[in-house]
Amino acid sequence: MFRKILIANRGEIALRIARACRELGIASVAVYSEVDRAAPHVLYCDEAQPLGGRAAAESYLALEKIMTAARRAGADALHPGYGFLSENPALPEACRQAGIAFIGPSAAAMERMGSKTAARALAREQGVPLLPGSRQALASAREAEREAAALGYPVMLKAAAGGGGKGMQLVGGPAEMESAYALATAEAQSAFGDGTVYLEKALTAPRHVEIQVLGDHHGQLIHLGERECSVQRRHQKVIEESPSPALTAEMRQRMGEAAVAVCRAAGYTNAGTVEFLVDAERNFYFLEVNARLQVEHPVTELVTGLDLVHRQIAIAAGQPLGLRQEDIHMRGHAIECRIYAEDPEQNFFPSAGTIRHLRHPAGPGVREDCGVEAGGTVPLEYDPMLSKLIVWGENRAQAAARMRRALEEYELSGVRSNLGLFRRIFADPEFLAGRLDTHYLERLPAQPAAPAAEEGAPLAIAAAAWAAAQTPAPAAREGGPAEHWRRAAREAGLR
Amino acid sequence: MIQRIRIGEREFTVQIEGESILLDGAPVAADLRWAGPNRLSLVLGGLSRTYTIETDAAAPEEILLTRRGATARAQVIDPRRQRRGPAAGPAGRQRLLAPMAGRVIRCLVDAGAEVSQGQGILVLEAMKMQNEVRASKSGRVLKLGVAPGAAVSPGDLLAEIE
Numbered sequence: 001m002f003r004k005i006l007i008a009n010r011g012e013i014a015l016r017i018a019r020a021c022r023e024l025g026i027a028s029v030a031v032y033s034e035v036d037r038a039a040p041h042v043l044y045c046d047e048a049q050p051l052g053g054r055a056a057a058e059s060y061l062a063l064e065k066i067m068t069a070a071r072r073a074g075a076d077a078l079h080p081g082y083g084f085l086s087e088n089p090a091l092p093e094a095c096r097q098a099g100i101a102f103i104g105p106s107a108a109a110m111e112r113m114g115s116k117t118a119a120r121a122l123a124r125e126q127g128v129p130l131l132p133g134s135r136q137a138l139a140s141a142r143e144a145e146r147e148a149a150a151l152g153y154p155v156m157l158k159a160a161a162g163g164g165g166k167g168m169q170l171v172g173g174p175a176e177m178e179s180a181y182a183l184a185t186a187e188a189q190s191a192f193g194d195g196t197v198y199l200e201k202a203l204t205a206p207r208h209v210e211i212q213v214l215g216d217h218h219g220q221l222i223h224l225g226e227r228e229c230s231v232q233r234r235h236q237k238v239i240e241e242s243p244s245p246a247l248t249a250e251m252r253q254r255m256g257e258a259a260v261a262v263c264r265a266a267g268y269t270n271a272g273t274v275e276f277l278v279d280a281e282r283n284f285y286f287l288e289v290n291a292r293l294q295v296e297h298p299v300t301e302l303v304t305g306l307d308l309v310h311r312q313i314a315i316a317a318g319q320p321l322g323l324r325q326e327d328i329h330m331r332g333h334a335i336e337c338r339i340y341a342e343d344p345e346q347n348f349f350p351s352a353g354t355i356r357h358l359r360h361p362a363g364p365g366v367r368e369d370c371g372v373e374a375g376g377t378v379p380l381e382y383d384p385m386l387s388k389l390i391v392w393g394e395n396r397a398q399a400a401a402r403m404r405r406a407l408e409e410y411e412l413s414g415v416r417s418n419l420g421l422f423r424r425i426f427a428d429p430e431f432l433a434g435r436l437d438t439h440y441l442e443r444l445p446a447q448p449a450a451p452a453a454e455e456g457a458p459l460a461i462a463a464a465a466w467a468a469a470q471t472p473a474p475a476a477r478e479g480g481p482a483e484h485w486r487r488a489a490r491e492a493g494l495r
Numbered sequence: 496m497i498q499r500i501r502i503g504e505r506e507f508t509v510q511i512e513g514e515s516i517l518l519d520g521a522p523v524a525a526d527l528r529w530a531g532p533n534r535l536s537l538v539l540g541g542l543s544r545t546y547t548i549e550t551d552a553a554a555p556e557e558i559l560l561t562r563r564g565a566t567a568r569a570q571v572i573d574p575r576r577q578r579r580g581p582a583a584g585p586a587g588r589q590r591l592l593a594p595m596a597g598r599v600i601r602c603l604v605d606a607g608a609e610v611s612q613g614q615g616i617l618v619l620e621a622m623k624m625q626n627e628v629r630a631s632k633s634g635r636v637l638k639l640g641v642a643p644g645a646a647v648s649p650g651d652l653l654a655e656i657e
Binding site: 380 | 496498500502503505507509511516518523525527529533535537539542544546547548549550558559560561563564565567569571594595596597600618619620621624625626627628629
């Protein structure tokens with residue numbers, strides 16, 4: 001087993017991996033940019049190495065700096081997390097050359113999956129159904145227009161190097177192509193350092209369903225069931241759940257087998273995800289492979305009872321998986337909400353700033369993988385995801401009720417967030433009935449059906465008490481709520 | 496101390512003297528207890544309500560009370576500050592401000608263009624994402640405050656719409 005793992009990431013995922021390291025008795029090494037010196041992952045890890053720089057390109061995306069940090073720390077393994085360099089084959093290759101184990105697939109397998117056009121070719125060879133689309137990367141907006149005309153609109157422009165919804169544009173007709181092409185290539189360039197895009201025929205109201213796979217270095221490759229991630233905004237997943245309300249056991253088996261076949265053909269090892277679209281007639285189509293741990297992996301952990309990061313580390317250390325397909329059983333239902341620092345009143349624009357107040361939900365079936373602390377700052381340089389709130393229930397209805405309860409307990413201020421959006425979703429009959437597709441959020445009513453207006457009188461009394469506590473008393477400056485509270489605490493301590 | 500508190504359309508007077516609380520002049524059996532620096536417990540008529548209370552630095556007379564995921568607003572009416580400042584900018588004119596720091600990628604309209612509510616005015620990039628900044632009312636774009644490539648800070652004027 002490894003002695004020391006460098007975590008080439010930040011935020012909640014760096015913390016999640018560091019926790020696994022601590023559970024396994026492995027030392028963890030954080031890396032940090034100039035703005036992240038006091039970030040939670042740096043505070044938590046056993047060791048820390050500065051990268052310098054502020055922007056991702058000068059810090060968490062700077063491969064040489066990451067490798068220098070790993071050598072300086074004497075790490076014998078490296079976990080890339082998700083995002084940043086996690087799907088760049090240059091990272092596993094650099095690790096191989098440095099004699100550091102990479103916790104993920106080989107550079108060759110990653111390269112095969114990383115190019116979305118190559119992955120589509122691989123799926124085609126395996127007889128996995130595909131959406132029609134361009135086989136090659138597109139050279140220009142004009143070429144995109146020609147291909148789209150042949151396919152028929154609507155089409156989806158996608159980053160060949162991409163994932164996570166960045167660089168994706170839905171194009172409804174030829175008039176939109178030029179600006180959509182420019183936007184997709186610019187976003188792909190800025191997110192992945194590669195502006196190449198391709199296109200696919202777009203389904204009108206698909207569900208997004210993905211299969212988690214896990215493979216060791218001894219030829220064992222299995223799947224851990226599905227996650228449905230249809231609730232999306234601008235192609236970014238917002239809510240994920242497992243199992244999917246749309247899948248039957250028979251579909252799960254067929255999709256699982258297709259996912260395993262594609263990964264086996266690519267020589268894939270470690271954790272990966274095969275994404276599919278499912279249409280209204282429940283046909284499924286291969287979308288792409290994410291050659292890394294996914295943001296939404298906790299929902300699979302909760303329903304399968306497996307710890308994916310522990311498994312990833314054990315696989316990278318050469319241990320056999322010790323699990324067969326028939327050992328995997330899904331139990332109950334899990335749902336995850338991605339809590340972002342973004343302003344719902346400003347078109348969900350990222351909202352950077354200082355977290356003034358943070359109160360986490362707790363209790364039965366609630367897990368939170370949070371990457372921020374009260375008093376901490378949300379830098380504008382990186383992805384604005386703050387936290388993942390995940391619940392488990394015996395069934396979907398119980399899990400949804402539990403999420404609704406946990407969202408009521410959640411308090412966050414200082415930065416704007418999408419918590420209000422989740423509170424609306426978990427009160428929406430369409431969501432609760434599982435009637436989802438990737439356009440679900442566009443249909444969600446802007447306001448809750450029956451806004452539960454707080455009674456005026458109690459609010460007025462509470463507001464007056466607060467205002468009175470803010471006003472300094474003429475004699476002693478006593479009476480502030482902090483003072484009341486401290487006095488109460490002192491009295492309690494004396495008892 | 497008598498305080499005037501406005502909740503939505505309604506105005507209340509609240510007098511808190513030690514344990515005694517008068518609401519609109521009538522005594523109420525309300526039990527108040529601070530459970531933390533900004534956490535207030537109110538037991539009233541057998542119902543337990545717990546509020547997390549904050550003030551917004553930008554509007555100090557406005558109090559935000561959060562309970563079970565819902566935030567209500569209350570205003571303290573200060574007799575010494577009855578006069579309210581006018582809303583920013585000339586009447587009917589909308590100043591579109593940068594919601595956060597970022598870089599202007601493209602302008603989607605020209606100065607003088609007629610725009611409708613919700614229409615994209617320009618594209619800002621921040622946190623690796625490109626976002627459209629939209630008009631919050633219909634009108635004519637009086638001027639654009641920025642050009643493509645410009646770096647903007649929160650609160651910078653992006654456009655004025657009349």
